Amino acid sequence: MDIQTAGVVGAGVMGVGVAQNLAQCGMDVVLVDIAEAVLERARIEIGNNVRFQGFFAKEKNGPTPEEVLGRITFTIEPEKLADVDYLVENVVEKWPVKEEVYRRIDAICKPSCVFAANTSAISITRIASVTRRPDRVIGMHFMNPVPMKPLVEVIRGFHTSEETIEFSKFFLKKMGKSCVVVNDSPGFVSNRVLMLTVNEAVFLVQEGVAKAEEVDRIFKSCFGHKMGPLETADLIGLDTILYSLDVLYESFNDSKFRPCPLLKKMVDAGLHGRKNGRGFYNYPVL
Numbered sequence: 088m089d090i091q092t093a094g095v096v097g098a099g100v101m102g103v104g105v106a107q108n109l110a111q112c113g114m115d116v117v118l119v120d121i122a123e124a125v126l127e128r129a130r131i132e133i134g135n136n137v138r139f140q141g142f143f144a145k146e147k148n149g150p151t152p153e154e155v156l157g158r159i160t161f162t163i164e165p166e167k168l169a170d171v172d173y174l175v176e177n178v179v180e181k182w183p184v185k186e187e188v189y190r191r192i193d194a195i196c197k198p199s200c201v202f203a204a205n206t207s208a209i210s211i212t213r214i215a216s217v218t219r220r221p222d223r224v225i226g227m228h229f230m231n232p233v234p235m236k237p238l239v240e241v242i243r244g245f246h247t248s249e250e251t252i253e254f255s256k257f258f259l260k261k262m263g264k265s266c267v268v269v270n271d272s273p274g275f276v277s278n279r280v281l282m283l284t285v286n287e288a289v290f291l292v293q294e295g296v297a298k299a300e301e302v303d304r305i306f307k308s309c310f311g312h313k314m315g316p317l318e319t320a321d322l323i324g325l326d327t328i329l330y331s332l333d334v335l336y337e338s339f340n341d342s343k344f345r346p347c348p349l350l351k352k353m354v355d356a357g358l359h360g361r362k363n364g365r366g367f368y369n370y371p372v373l
Contacts, residue, residue: 088257094171098129102177104233107133110158112262117160117167126161168195173258177205180330186217193218203227208274208334211244221246225255240277241266273338282331286347288316293349299367317367321360329354
């Protein structure tokens, strides 16, 4: 059981975090996206993140930004994934996009490569169904920011083998993480609960019951949460929240997952949270 090189598909917020974490732990990484500009932004962000972490690290002997970046191959060519031993996919939470990605990488990657879907709500069994390796497809729901979160929600699809689960635990251990393995169901555990909480918090703001900062203050002060639900939504990305709610609504046909109209309006207006500087709060754009 060994992993020489890991593949990461998608250089958005989560893909950047996964690639950085892997490289910081000494693994070689192939980071793939469809745009050079996105990859360049990822390169800058990873360098800045490692440098920033170094300022606060108790031990100062961690890898330098140059060492971390030196372990990552930034490319728009998916063919460079041909020799990776383990692959983490992080593309947008839209089924047509994911379906096309998996059909393509399935034809490129070697048969032994495990595919881990870093998804918030889409069925792992459904993802596996478009590949020729359903037993080697697993869900791996990382939390943001990836390098700072010690626990990962791992999802067993209908066909996921025990060997794939054990290999995935080994992979996560190399990243310095532990996991909880759950069964495949839309939203799994974390997002099935979290998305309802966030959506209801948005309804409270829409109805004028409380302002965003008041909702968040109640959760932080009364329940000891480090972040309120709307701060969390901004961190995840309001567009990602909406996509996840859409998947849950479609999957369960249950009105409790109906996205709040205010959330839809904000996403339509381009207010996606931290990733582009404005959501329920304003943020500096790097």
